[in-house]
Amino acid sequence: MVTVELAVAIPALVAVLALCLAALDLGLRQVRCDAAARTVARQLARGEAPASARRDGLRGAPDGARLIVRREGADVRVTVTAPLPAVLAPLAAVAEPRAVAVARLEQ
């Protein structure tokens, strides 16, 4: 009987563990998105070529990250969005990791 209980309960433990690790992964992805957005915004503000700014930013970003660059008056606004960890992907309630950086263009 104990064996049967364990057979049911251990997958539950594994599922909880998997969710927790995925949530940790999500947090790390958010940090990496933040760093990527800041790198791209800074480089564009300094007048670097968009292609090299994009390349440098995506180097540290999570796989599959998307970059949106928008010029807003004297500022440049960079939004980086990354996909959810695979375990969390089916959960509609969890938002994708996303980061925004704004930098003032240098004269």
Next chain:
Amino acid sequence: MTTVSGPTSRSYGRSWQRNRSAATSDREQGSATVLVAAAVGLVAVVSAAVLVVVGLVRDLHHARGTADLAALAAAGPTAVGGIADCSAGAWVARRAGARLVSCRTLADGSVRVAVSVPVQARSWLPGVPATVSGSARAGVVDDSGGRRLGSSSALDRPVELTASARRAGLTAAGGA
């Protein structure tokens, strides 16, 4: 069981063993569920705490990065001979979800700003502040590439996170 012999004794022994094993099973029934439930609870509590810390690290990171960009925005006009524009720093901080809490020009002409970011991971953990702050310094640096704007990382050693978590908030301190 080793001392019993003869068919009758052996069958008695087997039935005794079966009864004993049934009794043990009855007594232990549910014990594995309780153990695993405890383990699941422990994992959940520990990971909730870890998640709060990860959220705090993310907010600190964001505060530090936003302070950097806000300082650069505020110091922008000084690169072309103007005076620091703290409103530009405030604007950049606000657009990135932060608030400019201080902005001042230092004796060497560089600008030091501090921004605060609300902590998103609200928690039951004691000592978790409602906001975290980051500060950075930006100014004109003269290097081989000519005059250009630099921030904390270019002016001093790279920005470091301080480990001191005070009630008022965590501080991501750049160089002095």
